[in-house]
Amino acid sequence: MTEIELLSWARGPGLQIASSIFVAGVVIRLFEILLLGRKANLAEARGTEMSSGLKTIFTRTVPDRTTFRRSSVTIVSGYAFHIGLFVVCFLSAPHILFLKDIIGFGWPSLPTPVIDACAVITIIALVATLVNRLTNKVMRFLTNFEDLLTWVLTFLPVLTGYLAFHRIGLTAPSLLAVHLLSVELLLVLFPFTKLMHAFTLFLARWYNGAISGYKGVAS
Amino acid sequence: MKKDLSPQGGARMTGSLGEILRSQGVSRRSFMKFCATTASLMALPPAMIPMLARAMEQARRPSVIWLSFQECTGCTESLTRAHTTTIESLIFDAISLDYHHTLQAAAGSAAEAARAAAMAENFGNYLLVVDGSIPLDNPGYSTIAGISNLDMLSECAKGAAAIIAVGTCATYGGIPHAYPNPTGAVSVGDIIKDKPVINVPGCPPIPVVITAVLAHYLTFGALPELDHIGRPKAFYGQSIHDRCYRRPFYDKGQFAETFDDEGAKQGWCLYKLGCKGPTTYNACATTKWNNGTSFPIEAGHPCLGCSEPDFWDGGGFYKALSMPTENISKSAVYAAAGAAVAGVLVGAMNRSKQNASNRIHIKTSIEDLTK
Numbered sequence: 001m002t003e004i005e006l007l008s009w010a011r012g013p014g015l016q017i018a019s020s021i022f023v024a025g026v027v028i029r030l031f032e033i034l035l036l037g038r039k040a041n042l043a044e045a046r047g048t049e050m051s052s053g054l055k056t057i058f059t060r061t062v063p064d065r066t067t068f069r070r071s072s073v074t075i076v077s078g079y080a081f082h083i084g085l086f087v088v089c090f091l092s093a094p095h096i097l098f099l100k101d102i103i104g105f106g107w108p109s110l111p112t113p114v115i116d117a118c119a120v121i122t123i124i125a126l127v128a129t130l131v132n133r134l135t136n137k138v139m140r141f142l143t144n145f146e147d148l149l150t151w152v153l154t155f156l157p158v159l160t161g162y163l164a165f166h167r168i169g170l171t172a173p174s175l176l177a178v179h180l181l182s183v184e185l186l187l188v189l190f191p192f193t194k195l196m197h198a199f200t201l202f203l204a205r206w207y208n209g210a211i212s213g214y215k216g217v218a219s
Numbered sequence: 220m221k222k223d224l225s226p227q228g229g230a231r232m233t234g235s236l237g238e239i240l241r242s243q244g245v246s247r248r249s250f251m252k253f254c255a256t257t258a259s260l261m262a263l264p265p266a267m268i269p270m271l272a273r274a275m276e277q278a279r280r281p282s283v284i285w286l287s288f289q290e291c292t293g294c295t296e297s298l299t300r301a302h303t304t305t306i307e308s309l310i311f312d313a314i315s316l317d318y319h320h321t322l323q324a325a326a327g328s329a330a331e332a333a334r335a336a337a338m339a340e341n342f343g344n345y346l347l348v349v350d351g352s353i354p355l356d357n358p359g360y361s362t363i364a365g366i367s368n369l370d371m372l373s374e375c376a377k378g379a380a381a382i383i384a385v386g387t388c389a390t391y392g393g394i395p396h397a398y399p400n401p402t403g404a405v406s407v408g409d410i411i412k413d414k415p416v417i418n419v420p421g422c423p424p425i426p427v428v429i430t431a432v433l434a435h436y437l438t439f440g441a442l443p444e445l446d447h448i449g450r451p452k453a454f455y456g457q458s459i460h461d462r463c464y465r466r467p468f469y470d471k472g473q474f475a476e477t478f479d480d481e482g483a484k485q486g487w488c489l490y491k492l493g494c495k496g497p498t499t500y501n502a503c504a505t506t507k508w509n510n511g512t513s514f515p516i517e518a519g520h521p522c523l524g525c526s527e528p529d530f531w532d533g534g535g536f537y538k539a540l541s542m543p544t545e546n547i548s549k550s551a552v553y554a555a556a557g558a559a560v561a562g563v564l565v566g567a568m569n570r571s572k573q574n575a576s577n578r579i580h581i582k583t584s585i586e587d588l589t590k
Binding site for chain 1: 447448458461469470471472474490491497498500527528529530532533534538539540541542543544545546548550554555557558559562563566567569570573
């Protein structure tokens with residue numbers, strides 16, 4: 001298979017297979033979670049669920065002082081790579097075109113040097129999270145295979161995207177093909193690993209807030 | 220000046236290349252300028268210019284046999300239809316083009332006799348230039364004088380010093396090779412494995428690349444350094460995107476959205492209109508076309524990526540490189556619909572499991588615990 005054939009496969013059938021698995025996996029898992037339902041709470045309500053749930057979705061975004069002091073590296077690097085990933089994924093011109101072709105609408109892009117800087121920050125932050133995970137004794141004890149797998153799945157598309165943009169190591173078609181294949185690997189495994197938190201995060205926060213709201217306590 | 224490349228037509232030129240060029244009215248200054256340009260194009264050090272000039276001047280006319288297979292003659296047109304006579308075309312005139320069935324005056328058995336004679340006289344030393352792909356499904360799809368393309372190529376390759384595949388059809392199969400490839404078209408490199416094959420792709424390729432490859436061969440007696448798919452690195456070493464004068468607009472995020480919007484009028488980047496410059500390696504952005512006038516992007520059209528293999532099947536000329544080539548939305552909707560049904564079934568199964576557990580659950584009372 002030549003590099004152009006590989007690129008054609010990655011842009012066509014490969015992407016179709018990966019995106020179908022991604023969509024199907026996410027939908028099945030969300031249905032499964034939502035249909036589990038919750039046991040009826042027989043206790044008398046001392047507050048409202050909805051407002052507390054919605055409030056918690058936002059309040060949990062800001063770490064409290066004690067947590068920040070205890071896990072500053074995790075929080076700072078975590079925020080850096082999440083924001084970096086968002087900017088790189090959703091505000092670079094080629095990615096917007098990609099999404100526009102699928103969802104039918106686009107939005108303005110950021111200049112390339114800004115995207116480039118964000119990619120570098122994301123790469124540094126992801127490396128920092130890994131180093132922290134491996135050097136911090138508690139973190140290392142808690143680390144399992146899935147944690148490392150999801151790190152690799154997240155890191156590869158950013159790294160290959162950076163290399164593809166700067167044409168480092170291989171020819172442009174090969175780099176683009178490798179970048180797409182790394183994204184496809186991420187898409188395939190996304191619903192079946194903890195990466196699913198991108199969808200369940202706000203659900204979980206809402207539940208936490210709603211439970212506290214029902215009890216009439218702060219969440 | 221009317222060019223006459225046929226061995227039968229016009230006065231057959233003799234002597235060294237230098238003598239021929241002087242007889243054509245090319246001044247020493249023009250010749251040295253050409254040598255300097257060629258050397259710089261091929262990334263040769265300046266010290267090589269006198270060597271190049273000496274070798275070119277003293278070179279005897281190399282015999283060239285040009286075979287045209289499944290092609291559109293665009294490559295020949297590109298090389299011979301320059302607006303004005305250039306020094307490149309004069310050098311091209313000065314090679315001994317012993318067989319080229321589009322350009323030669325001879326026809327039929329006389330033409331084939333000329334080819335046989337050239338091959339016999341220069342066995343082991345002639346250059347074989349090929350444009351067009353070779354059909355393998357049925358030899359009858361393309362024949363010359365009743366000889367299949369495959370047989371003619373195999374026969375001519377035997378005595379060739381080197382083979383230059385010209386155009387994307389000869390180098391990578393080109394348009395005949397495009398899906399569904401009805402003739403089973405393949406490239407020269409797919410067939411010839413025991414001779415050096417230099418690929419000069421493009422639809423058509425840039426004329427100066429051919430003359431520079433010839434100049435390199437005349438000077439060093441060898442072919443230039445090639446990349447991983449057989450192209451001279453000097454010309455195919457950098458992508459169109461990296462050398463494009465519209466690159467600053469790409470970096471700034473300024474794109475033409477349609478062919479007639481303000482961005483297009485301002486000369487902004489054509490990436491969104493399907494430009495394949497980022498994955499295409501060729502010299503269009505530097506050497507340009509029509510005696511350095513412009514190149515497709517300069518004329519307002521995205522690069523088609525014609526010097527890359529399978530450019531015809533690249534998912535559409537006007538589809539941006541980052542866009543999927545298949546209909547992802549459709550497959551995603553089907554996947555989501557199927558998954559929703561599966562999700563409900565899985566949820567129902569979980570519920571029934573939950574209910575079954577509740578049914579067999581035995582409540583423990585205080586009395587049970589104090590027994």
